[in-house]
Amino acid sequence: MRTEMQTQVIHAWIYNPDNALFKGQSKKAALYKIHCEKPDDCDLRTQRNSCLLQSGMGSCRFGRKTAKEGYTKRARSYYTWMSKVKSDNADYFDTLSSSNYRGIFKAQDYWCLPYPYMSGIWGNGYPLESEWVANGDMNAGLLEKVCNAKPSAMMGGVINKYQDEVVPKFIHDLKTHYPDLFELLPDERKSVDISFIGRKADISTCAKGKYKMGTNYWEWDGEKLIGSSMLFQPAKGEIRIEITPEKGQPVEITDNSQVSSETVFLD
Secondary structure, eight states: OOOOOOOEEEEEEEEOGGGSSSOOTTOEEEEEEEEESOGGGBHHHHTTOOTTSSOTTOOOSSEEEEEEEEEETTSTTHHHHHHHHHHHTGGGTTSSOOOOOOOOEEETTEEEOOOTTTBOSSSBOOSBSOSEEEGGGOSHHHHHHHHHOOOBOTTSSBOHHIIIIIHHHHHHHHHHHOHHHHTTSOHHHHTOOOOOTTOEEEGGGSOSEEEEETTEEEEEOSSOEEEOOOSSOSSSSOOOEEEOOOTTOEEEOOSGGGOOTTOOBOO
16 A cells, blocks of 8 residues: 655646637636656656646546636636646746656666556456556566457457557557666567557657658758748748748658658657
8 A cells, every 4th residue: 555645746737618619608717736756756757748638537546636716707816827837837837848758767666568458457458457567577577468368349359550650659668768678578579670650759859851741741850840831922032931840739740751760650
């Protein structure tokens, strides 16, 4: 039985009803915080990420998310409260990114393997009971079990997506981020060619080359996206557009050569 964790705040943000998809005068503002036991002992945290930011259902063995409700826009204290919580928590805003990365990482003495169909309580053939694996259990036998599993759906039938997509992604993540674990894989798994085509990646971390974004192709030189067309060109003639993309801007990989050892995937 784990005792109640002693945590520290590592990130905060405000829910503003004005920015909500479905606006309404009756919706309340809220302050959200992410707390962590040992943020410096989490590989995901050191990459400015958190599994509590990855989805509404995200969970963490060593952290938690809290919420404090404010006021509705009708209330006299609405803007005063918003201003105060922003000021009081200024040190925690923008400390983490909202990357969609969901892959293996180590936190304290546990490994997290948050891959689809790798752990679960329904169906058959799931290789893990929990996505959190103790460091002492992360060995060649467990990795082989994970790679060879053929989980079945609740209504029967093998989930082909696991072997076709999940396992290759897992192997790639090991090779990229944890080469020591990669070396524990069976030899036949190490030699498998991994295709990245169709995956989403952060354009600022991709190799130089041509990328399709929207309906146009752009040349990425490692720092800027360079284009030569625009929807409403004010005058005839040659045009050159340069964009310095913010980190986290997605692009679909269409050729394996677009991926380098620095590439960060967002799926």
